[in-house]
Amino acid sequence: MQFIRHTLLILTRDLRVEFRNKSLLLSMVIFALLFQVLLQISFDAKTEAMQELAPGVLWLPIILAAMLGFSKYGSVEKENDAFAGILISPIDKGSLYLGKLIGNNLFVLIVIATSAPTFFLFLKQPFPNSIGLLIVTLLLGSWGFVAIGVFFSTLAQSSSITELLVPIMIFPLAVPLFLACIQLTEMALFPSIGLGQSIWLLLLIAYNILFTIIPLFLFDLLLEV
């Protein structure tokens, strides 16, 4: 109970601050749209070629916009050293992780909600083969990526490791997630001989569980001095 209350506390604080500034969410959304347009222009999509490229064109703007979020979301904690105020408080730091994870993911979902429709607008074959699978993939994929991103960026921040290292740390670790997302998206977008759909879903779910549960329990231990 206490844990959930603290999670909500962190979540509402971050959202309140971010919505008051608005700049982060706006720049994430605009960046994703812009990048989407750039990709579409540079590939000058022909329908056949697009079949190969489409999943990447859908995911790359989302991933990079999420990346923008990791370093900036909750950067208010750097003002006046407020992060130290959290560190010395008696809360379970796992709730800090979960609160940030939910908040960050909310932002990424908003990005998806604007970026994915645009994707279909530009795409010449406008209807996905299976919209359900696409939505599930987008939800699971963004959660997993945000989970690993929040975990490492928060830890990096507390260990005074430069932000520049965060992408270098999380991209290689996120390779299985990327592969699963791309595969599932391809199956969702186009009618395919779709073998192995369940195995990819399983991988995605396992990855999400792993990177949600591990940080939740480790955070307290890792942030204590």
Next chain:
Amino acid sequence: MLHKLMSPLQLALTAITGILIFIQLYMAFFYAPTEKYMGHVQRIMYFHVPSAFVSFAAFGIVFGAGIMYLTTKNKKWDHLALASAEIGVLFTTFVLFSGSLWARPVWNAWWVWDDPRLVTSLILWFIYIAYLLIRASVKGQDRLRKFAAVFGIIGFLDVPLVYFSVKWWRTIHPKVIDEQGAHMPPEMAQTLFFSVIAFLFLFVTMLGYRYVLEGQKEKMYELKQSSRKG
């Protein structure tokens, strides 16, 4: 105390490793027969495969030492992890390099995305480069050591996920080593086996030196401090 005990052991180990590597070179170049189709290029295998074993062992040690550091908070484990990661990156680099050299004439390409082992090695290399970059960013802080340990543990746990995802990614891929293994003449198999052993010895020797060096660095640091105090 420990260092005085260590050096004769280390000397012996170094000597044995030298002899083993010498024999290994002889076996790889002269004892093992030339492969029928690939020719001399195939001899790369006697260096490539053992290096892969070493790099995997090295990252296994980073993982184990990370866990030990987190539970005991003894800096020795952290030194071991760092030493092992550096050597691991070195050998992984060699694995990628030698693999490419072999692949060019045999697969007719420097690089293929179809082979899970290849791609996993590359990702592995990136993960441990990141590990070393983390280590290099700030010095001598417990939080940083802890962070590095966590990254080492999660990075290692991630490896099977990477491997299987790349494997499922391209379900049709050639089984490179296994097929050869089945048809390998005994001299080849013996050479390969011996090479793995020799390289593991090489690894342990290098690890020993690097580990001792790290301990000495720490001592140096403590001496500097106590001199400042006095």
Next chain:
Amino acid sequence: MRLDQISLSRDDKQVLHDINMEWKRGETIALIGANGAGKSSLLKVLATLWKPSSGKLIYPDNTIKQWQKNLGVVFPDSFLYDALTAIENLEFYQKLYGGSDRKRLDSLLQAVRLADVATEKVGTFSKGMRQRLSIARALTHYPSYLLLDEPFDGLDVSSRDIVQNLLLQLKEQKTGYILVSHNLDDAMHLCERALLIDNGEITAESRCTQEAFPSFVEQYHSVLKENNHAVY
């Protein structure tokens, strides 16, 4: 609270050497020393922000979480969120410590004379207002131990009086605090005991009474002189 042989190293430098001290509940202690003597570092160790490289902290209730719960901290950095209003900041910190008592927050804002700007964003506050709000922030959860790192730094005369009165009030209510300050008068008036810290070691100790204090002051000045010699 007891510190047993605490040493601390940060970035290749040893900042604290074998600190032994005891802090009884409700006791008020002044920590005096030259710049860079290790005062702030000692507070950071007490605040559980930094971990000592060796030695042991013996918490009154044996658990670190319980200690954190009973502790209030005022550091040079205010820990405040500029985008939130004064009252939102206090509310956040109160909830962080598991409380929710609006009356307490209002009375604290009264006490630091910020009640009329309660709904304004902290980003618009002056240094003195932030410092006062930071003190209120540290008190939302009725801590029985308080760490104050130069709370008078950069305050104008009226802010200073407000904070001083607040501390005297706390002292009467038996809230213990450790006050880091350069100002010996403050130490004398606001605390029961004074510790002199020099080069990471506690070198002198005195009760803050008319009879005992002058010799302590003497020692402090000699330390300052010595340091100046070392620098120039």
